[in-house]
Amino acid sequence: MHKFVAIVGTNSDNSTNRKLLQFMQKHFADQATIELVEIKGLPMFNKPEDKQIPAQAQAMAKQIDQADGVIISTPEYDHSAPAALMNALEWLSYYVNPFADKPVMITGASYGSLGTSRAQEHLRQILDSPELRARIMPSSEFFLGHSLQAFDDDGNLVDQTKLAKLEGLFADFQTFVDITKQLNHANAANKQEIHDIDWANR
Amino acid sequence: MKLVGIAGSVADKSYNRLLLKYIAREFKDVVDLDVLDINDVPLFNQSDDQTDSPAVQAISNKILAADGVIIATPEHNHTITASLKSLIEWLSFNIHPMSGKPVMIVGASYYDQGSSRAQLNLRQILESPGVDAIVMPGNEFLLANVKTVFDENDNLKDDRTVSFLKETLGKFTKFVKVINKMNEKEDPGWQSEDLESHGKVETTVEGVDMHAADWVEKAAEKTNAAEGDDYVKLDRGLLTVNQLNYFLNSMPIELTYADANNQFIYYNHFLEAKDMLAARTPGQAGNPMADCHPKRAIPHVQQVIHMLRTGQTDMFRLPVPGMGPDKYVMHYYKAMHDAKGEYKGINELVLDIMPIVQYYLKHTGQMLVKDPDADTDAVSGASTNTKPEKTDAVSGASADTEPEKPAEPEKPDEVSGASANS
Numbered sequence: 001m002h003k004f005v006a007i008v009g010t011n012s013d014n015s016t017n018r019k020l021l022q023f024m025q026k027h028f029a030d031q032a033t034i035e036l037v038e039i040k041g042l043p044m045f046n047k048p049e050d051k052q053i054p055a056q057a058q059a060m061a062k063q064i065d066q067a068d069g070v071i072i073s074t075p076e077y078d079h080s081a082p083a084a085l086m087n088a089l090e091w092l093s094y095y096v097n098p099f100a101d102k103p104v105m106i107t108g109a110s111y112g113s114l115g116t117s118r119a120q121e122h123l124r125q126i127l128d129s130p131e132l133r134a135r136i137m138p139s140s141e142f143f144l145g146h147s148l149q150a151f152d153d154d155g156n157l158v159d160q161t162k163l164a165k166l167e168g169l170f171a172d173f174q175t176f177v178d179i180t181k182q183l184n185h186a187n188a189a190n191k192q193e194i195h196d197i198d199w200a201n202r
Numbered sequence: 203m204k205l206v207g208i209a210g211s212v213a214d215k216s217y218n219r220l221l222l223k224y225i226a227r228e229f230k231d232v233v234d235l236d237v238l239d240i241n242d243v244p245l246f247n248q249s250d251d252q253t254d255s256p257a258v259q260a261i262s263n264k265i266l267a268a269d270g271v272i273i274a275t276p277e278h279n280h281t282i283t284a285s286l287k288s289l290i291e292w293l294s295f296n297i298h299p300m301s302g303k304p305v306m307i308v309g310a311s312y313y314d315q316g317s318s319r320a321q322l323n324l325r326q327i328l329e330s331p332g333v334d335a336i337v338m339p340g341n342e343f344l345l346a347n348v349k350t351v352f353d354e355n356d357n358l359k360d361d362r363t364v365s366f367l368k369e370t371l372g373k374f375t376k377f378v379k380v381i382n383k384m385n386e387k388e389d390p391g392w393q394s395e396d397l398e399s400h401g402k403v404e405t406t407v408e409g410v411d412m413h414a415a416d417w418v419e420k421a422a423e424k425t426n427a428a429e430g431d432d433y434v435k436l437d438r439g440l441l442t443v444n445q446l447n448y449f450l451n452s453m454p455i456e457l458t459y460a461d462a463n464n465q466f467i468y469y470n471h472f473l474e475a476k477d478m479l480a481a482r483t484p485g486q487a488g489n490p491m492a493d494c495h496p497k498r499a500i501p502h503v504q505q506v507i508h509m510l511r512t513g514q515t516d517m518f519r520l521p522v523p524g525m526g527p528d529k530y531v532m533h534y535y536k537a538m539h540d541a542k543g544e545y546k547g548i549n550e551l552v553l554d555i556m557p558i559v560q561y562y563l564k565h566t567g568q569m570l571v572k573d574p575d576a577d578t579d580a581v582s583g584a585s586t587n588t589k590p591e592k593t594d595a596v597s598g599a600s601a602d603t604e605p606e607k608p609a610e611p612e613k614p615d616e617v618s619g620a621s622a623n624s
Contacts, residue, residue: 013249044245047213077291079330080281080323083246087284114265122281122323129280197310200215
């Protein structure tokens with residue numbers, strides 16, 4: 001059974017993205033182990049000279065490193081991913097490389113009808129950067145619009161069409177994780193190149 | 203042109219801040235660029251609203267007061283830094299100071315790409331509805347290989363880069379003017395100034411008759427106003443109401459406060475009306491401005507107020523003759539604004555400047571002579587951009603005649619140098 005890390009893409013106390021990941025954790029419990037990870041509490045990324053990342057980020061990096069894949073659920077602020085999520089990803093690319101060749105599935109929930117379409121595009125671009133080099137599952141989008149009305153009192157997805165879509169994408173992600181394991185010939189080089197990035201002069 | 207510069211990095215060593223500082227220095231004749239620090243801005247969290255924190259407020263106020271913004275962005279992970287994004291999120295959550303603001307994007311990076319993707323991304327973010335900034339199209343300024351492009355004095359080495367930057371900045375100053383023109387509210391014209399004070403502003407005391415002679419007492423009671431030995435915290439100091447009165451009543455200037463609703467709400471009452479340069483009586487305080495001016499003067503008063511309210515001028519000067527040959531009475535109308543630049547009313551200062559002129563002449567051993575080439579229009583101050591067709595009746599004093607000629611100075615003392623006595 002695959003082990004996944006699910007990153008809640010916000011530091012907000014109330015988040016329908018957290019709800020979505022909690023639902024996936026429960027709903028797919030017989031197919032995969034999903035650990036939820038919070039980004040709240042990380043300090044603002046400031047390129048510390050000693051190249052050390054905070055203990056919380058270190059723990060996250062370790063969890064991701066040991067996982068078969070990562071699920072990130074992002075809100076959308078100002079047509080893009082929230083600063084808090086960008087901040088976490090900056091820490092997770094600073095002289096560490098947990099995302100190198102790591103399979104990633106992106107989901108997103110928003111109060112409005114669009115369901116974070118632009119933030120997901122933004123997040124793809126970030127994860128594809130030379131500092132992170134994740135393997136993002138291509139041609140798959142899960143947008144949960146009107147997210148405040150999307151769950152019942154037990155935290156289950158109400159809309160059966162949406163649920164079928166999510167189940168399909170999750171099954172695809174399981175397969176994608178297996179396929180991606182074979183795409184690792186440049187893994188050592190990728191990790192070295194990430195490590196060699198000169199952050200001091202950027 | 204007043205601009206603020208924001209470097210999208212919290213790191214101590216930032217080439218993007220270096221670039222902004224360079225622009226501020228090198229092009230100080232073109233723009234007045236204030237480079238802001240974003241280090242103290244907390245990470246955005248919608249569950250922990252820190253919009254009112256000093257760091258966010260300071261930046262917001264500077265942006266509001268500026269004509270435009272230049273943002274210099276590094277590129278981390280194919281996008282802008284979390285610290286810059288976090289600031290933008292604060293500025294699009296409960297306040298929107300960037301709305302309608304002209305923005306120019308520049309970026310420096312260590313690599314060949316020169317923050318190209320971060321710049322595109324920043325454009326998209328700034329144009330989202332919560333931020334609502336207006337980003338100058340085209341004119342990408344990408345400074346690559348930053349480690350090698352500055353000399354030891356932190357100046358850009360390459361002449362072509364400097365001239366491209368100058369050209370881009372020149373275009374931006376035009377862009378700022380065009381966008382700010384577009385943002386201007388339709389001017390309703392000076393006729394819209396309501397001297398009967400029918401409207402209200404935040405401070406208007408409602409339910410008290412503005413025309414009443416005891417408006418001050420009634421309004422004070424209604425607002426439970428501080429008085430006597432009550433302390434008032436001021437910028438910058440702490441005085442009791444009594445101390446404030448000692449202070450204002452010892453000014454050798456007659457001061458009048460008319461609020462943004464054109465209500466006359468205060469004057470420093472240290473003289474009886476008959477001894478004042480511009481007569482006021484205690485019962486007038488609280489009156490709508492229409493009460494304090496003759497009908498024929500109303501259009502001119504409206505024009506002056508409107509110029510001050512709309513920022514066409516910040517101060518309007520008016521000599522008011524008729525007080526005798528030994529006086530030269532000036533009325534100064536100065537617009538008052540809050541920290542956000544919002545119009546808060548007029549400070550009218552009335553004083554006789556003749557003693558000042560006499561003092562100066564006496565102590566520098568000089569005398570006044572007539573200038574044969576003088577423009578005889580001595581009525582309106584030099585600083586006004588536009589003036590009402592006829593300004594002479596603004597104060598309501600009988601000022602239809604030319605100002606009196608200043609009196610001939612006394613013979614100066616034997617002192618000669620400008621600083622001889624001091």
